[in-house]
Amino acid sequence: MIRNLQDKIRIAEGVEMPGFGLGLYKAKAGDEVYSAVRMALDAGYRHIDTATFYENEADVGRAVKDSGIPREELFVATKLWPTDFQKAQETFEKSLSYLNTGYIDLYMLHWPGTDETLRYRAWDVILGLREKGLIRAAGVSNFIADQLADMKRKTGEFPANNQVELHPWFQQRELRSFCRQNGISVTAWGPIFHGHLSEEPLMEEIGGHYGKSAAQATLRWHIQNEIAVIPKSVHRERIASNADVFDFELSQEDIERINALDGKQRFSWDSTKFDGDAEKARKNSHK
Numbered sequence: 001m002i003r004n005l006q007d008k009i010r011i012a013e014g015v016e017m018p019g020f021g022l023g024l025y026k027a028k029a030g031d032e033v034y035s036a037v038r039m040a041l042d043a044g045y046r047h048i049d050t051a052t053f054y055e056n057e058a059d060v061g062r063a064v065k066d067s068g069i070p071r072e073e074l075f076v077a078t079k080l081w082p083t084d085f086q087k088a089q090e091t092f093e094k095s096l097s098y099l100n101t102g103y104i105d106l107y108m109l110h111w112p113g114t115d116e117t118l119r120y121r122a123w124d125v126i127l128g129l130r131e132k133g134l135i136r137a138a139g140v141s142n143f144i145a146d147q148l149a150d151m152k153r154k155t156g157e158f159p160a161n162n163q164v165e166l167h168p169w170f171q172q173r174e175l176r177s178f179c180r181q182n183g184i185s186v187t188a189w190g191p192i193f194h195g196h197l198s199e200e201p202l203m204e205e206i207g208g209h210y211g212k213s214a215a216q217a218t219l220r221w222h223i224q225n226e227i228a229v230i231p232k233s234v235h236r237e238r239i240a241s242n243a244d245v246f247d248f249e250l251s252q253e254d255i256e257r258i259n260a261l262d263g264k265q266r267f268s269w270d271s272t273k274f275d276g277d278a279e280k281a282r283k284n285s286h287k
């Protein structure tokens with residue numbers, strides 16, 4: 001279990017990842033992203049999670065550079081969108097030039113996509129980047145256990161990390177157990193209910209037992225479950241308070257009450273069907 005904001009977990013041979021990071025999905029390109037990253041780094045965050053899909057890598061790059069923090073103290077993660085699988089090398093080069101960090105700590109397939117040939121071709125490119133030292137670890141996101149097992153069968157190795165939707169309403173217990181058994185670290189996206197925190201009164205009640213907020217109680221639940229988290233906020237106070245979760249411990253009883261929330265709602269697309277066309281998926285999801 002991580003014990004502070006900069007504590008790391010091992011994700012691959014010789015690669016450690018701070019178990020707490022800043023998420024940047026839907027953070028607006030420009031000043032909003034720049035200032036969120038600066039505020040997070042000032043508050044002690046050392047892990048920043050972005051993606052080509054978020055269209056904010058260049059602002060992350062500027063903020064990281066201006067922070068003056070030595071590169072080796074930072075952990076920068078970004079992702080390749082399925083519709084870019086055919087041009088993986090070129091897309092990676094753009095990401096790296098926007099981020100301007102010399103190398104990427106963790107580079108992920110953002111979704112498995114529906115075309116396995118393209119998926120594994122892109123994965124081959126990613127492994128080549130690792131060979132060349134342009135990325136430190138090769139990871140995936142939104143992979144179900146079958147897709148991870150398939151990757152192992154076809155390529156001989158599991159990815160270093162699987163970043164998936166995970167919060168008290170969608171706890172992914174079977175997938176977590178599969179990943180634990182196979183040495184794949186798990187990072188939760190949407191860790192504080194993907195923006196729906198206020199719809200779960202139990203978190204506020206439990207936070208109250210410890211003089212903590214609903215967000216803090218939720219993030220603490222992840223930490224005590226050995227799950228890495230990347231909560232997103234663009235507000236100074238929330239960026240700081242979200243990380244103030246290392247001075248209390250949820251009781252077993254409270255953990256069990258949170259565990260009982262499982263199954264209430266998930267927000268992500270179906271990983272076996274989503275081909276990367278976000279517009280089409282939104283229209284079909286009726287959300």
Ligand SMILES: NC(=O)c1ccc[n+]([C@@H]2O[C@H](COP(=O)([O-])OP(=O)(O)OC[C@H]3O[C@@H](n4cnc5c(N)ncnc54)[C@H](OP(=O)(O)O)[C@@H]3O)[C@@H](O)[C@H]2O)c1
Nearest residue numbers: 023024025141189190191192193194195215231232233234
């Ligand atoms: N791999 C993937 O497919 C995938 C998908 C989604 C997300 N992600 C990654 O995971 C990160 C986190 O997930 P997420 O952004 O979807 O959801 P999240 O971190 O669970 O929730 C973010 C939302 O909660 C709000 N918030 C932050 N701190 C709060 C607090 N203390 N109290 C109340 N509300 C608070 C944020 O608003 P403000 O910004 O206004 O504070 C934002 O609306 C993303 O940013 C992204 O980096 C990855």
